[in-house]
Amino acid sequence: MGVYHSRDMKNTEPLVSALLLLKNTQTLSSQEIASALRVIMNGEASDGLIGAFLGMLATRVPTGEELFGATTVMKECVSGIEFSNPENLLDTCGTGGAPKTFNVSTAAGIVAAACGVRVAKHGNNSRTGRGSAEVLECLGINISATKEQQVRCLEEVGICFCFAPRHHKAVAHVMPVRKELGFPTIFNLLGPLTNPCSAGRQLLGVWDDVFVLPMAESLLASGTSKSAVVHSADGLDELSVSAPTRIAYIQNGQITEDILHPTDVGLKEWCRDEVVATDLEMATAFVQKGITPGSSGAVRDMIILSASCCLFLADRAQSVLEGVKIASEAIDNGSAEKTLASWARASNIHTLSTDGV
Numbered sequence: 001m002g003v004y005h006s007r008d009m010k011n012t013e014p015l016v017s018a019l020l021l022l023k024n025t026q027t028l029s030s031q032e033i034a035s036a037l038r039v040i041m042n043g044e045a046s047d048g049l050i051g052a053f054l055g056m057l058a059t060r061v062p063t064g065e066e067l068f069g070a071t072t073v074m075k076e077c078v079s080g081i082e083f084s085n086p087e088n089l090l091d092t093c094g095t096g097g098a099p100k101t102f103n104v105s106t107a108a109g110i111v112a113a114a115c116g117v118r119v120a121k122h123g124n125n126s127r128t129g130r131g132s133a134e135v136l137e138c139l140g141i142n143i144s145a146t147k148e149q150q151v152r153c154l155e156e157v158g159i160c161f162c163f164a165p166r167h168h169k170a171v172a173h174v175m176p177v178r179k180e181l182g183f184p185t186i187f188n189l190l191g192p193l194t195n196p197c198s199a200g201r202q203l204l205g206v207w208d209d210v211f212v213l214p215m216a217e218s219l220l221a222s223g224t225s226k227s228a229v230v231h232s233a234d235g236l237d238e239l240s241v242s243a244p245t246r247i248a249y250i251q252n253g254q255i256t257e258d259i260l261h262p263t264d265v266g267l268k269e270w271c272r273d274e275v276v277a278t279d280l281e282m283a284t285a286f287v288q289k290g291i292t293p294g295s296s297g298a299v300r301d302m303i304i305l306s307a308s309c310c311l312f313l314a315d316r317a318q319s320v321l322e323g324v325k326i327a328s329e330a331i332d333n334g335s336a337e338k339t340l341a342s343w344a345r346a347s348n349i350h351t352l353s354t355d356g357v
Contacts, residue, residue: 015039015049022056030069030221037073041170050177054185061210062186064217067193070186071218074194077170081147081162083120083154087200087225090314092306093122093132093192094205097184098237100128102277102286102299103135105205105238108306110291110343111327113159114335115307117314120154120197124164130283136161138284140344149347150197157343160197167196193218200225201313203306205237209246216248216255226251226313234272239305241298242272247309262305265321270298291336304328 014035018028028036036053039045045053057066083089090112092105109119123132133143142149143163153160165171171187178185189211192204206215206229215229229248232240239245241262249256262269275298277283290299307330308323317323330336 011044012039012049015045015053019049019052019056022053027063028066028069030065030072033066033069034073037070038076040173041073041077043170043173045173047177050174051181054174054177054181054187057186058181058183062189062214064214064221067186067189067214067218068221070190071193071222074168074190075198077168078194078196079167079169081120081150081160081167081197083151083197086120086198088314089118089120089154089195089197089199090201090203090310091120091122091192091195091197091199092203092310093195094237095188095192095207095211096124096126096131096237097188097207098205098231099235099272100130100277101236101238101272101275101302102283103130103132104275104302104306105203106132106135107287107290107303108203108310109159110287110340111303111307111330111336112310112314112316113157113343114330114339115311115316115326117158117310117316118154119159119310120162120195120199121159122162122164122192122195122199124191130277130280132161133163134280135284135287138280139287139340140348142344142347145347149349152349153343153346154197157339157346159339159343161347162196164191168194189215193222202227203310203313204229205239206231207237212246212248213255216250219250220253220255224250226315228309228313230309236272238302239309240272241267241270241275241301241305260320262301265305265308265324267301267305267324268298270301274298275302291331291340293332293334293337295331300331304331 018036092109109121113119150160227250232245234243244261290303307327311317311323
């Protein structure tokens with residue numbers, strides 16, 4: 001894997017050509033970056049070529065066209081899940097890389113599912129040790145579920161978890177280089193754009209404001225049903241309860257932008273420290289307590305704010321403001337808590353599978 005031999009020169013030509021364009025400070029067309037990335041994902045590139053490619057791309061913000069082109073290759077390689085009407089599935093996967101709070105998108109996905117939205121939650125482990133995978137495992141979810149188990153969870157409970165390493169095995173070709181580089185690369189942006197269920201609706205948080213528009217442009221090019229890319233003024237890849245959040249909505253073939261403050265939708269403004277979990281146990285407790293009937297405080301409001309946006313994107317609410325009321329009711333009537341319990345049971349029912357995932 002990743003070993004380069006002179007006889008492979010012809011195979012690596014698209015990647016070398018892309019490197020020359022990048023060296024001359026040119027951007028790549030969707031076809032050029034797709035051809036280059038295909039060489040890498042097929043295991044035909046050396047670590048040196050991979051490192052040069054990722055390093056050069058990381059010197060600037062990728063264009064929406066580059067992200068879209070790269071995502072097409074990721075989708076070619078993904079071990080996907082077939083589900084009816086994927087355009088109506090919702091994903092809440094973000095890029096990570098922002099100051100850590102707790103697993104807001106995971107909790108919001110649970111609340112959205114409790115409100116009747118089908119959620120294909122895409123996620124991974126985290127360098128902090130408290131990513132969506134770790135927290136869901138603590139909550140009793142089988143994160144290594146087979147495709148059959150994932151589909152059953154979607155059908156019976158309305159939510160499943162797509163553990164990234166099990167669906168994106170071709171990414172193994174770049175993992176050693178990414179670890180050695182030690183800084184975010186384009187792959188940190190591509191993961192959230194490549195939902196294994198082909199979810200047509202997304203709430204996607206990014207770690208830096210500069211990525212909001214390119215990610216929105218990529219989603220637009222992909223034909224997303226209705227999505228939003230968010231970054232808050234206090235640096236979070238989430239809708240924040242402690243600062244205004246920039247939102248780029250993608251719907252009806254266009255991108256529109258808005259700034260949302262928690263007080264705009266009837267929520268209180270909180271100090272960011274109140275939503276920061278310091279370890280896995282605390283992060284898990286935040287999710288559990290935040291969806292408990294009668295709960296209150298910053299954690300609950302943070303979950304409700306993201307969940308309300310999910311409901312708007314899924315057309316279950318006419319606005320984020322209306323979504324706040326619906327999400328709050330789902331928590332207080334016990335629906336969110338019951339959804340989590342049902343999900344844990346369904347994900348652990350044994351299913352014979354030959355799909356390898």
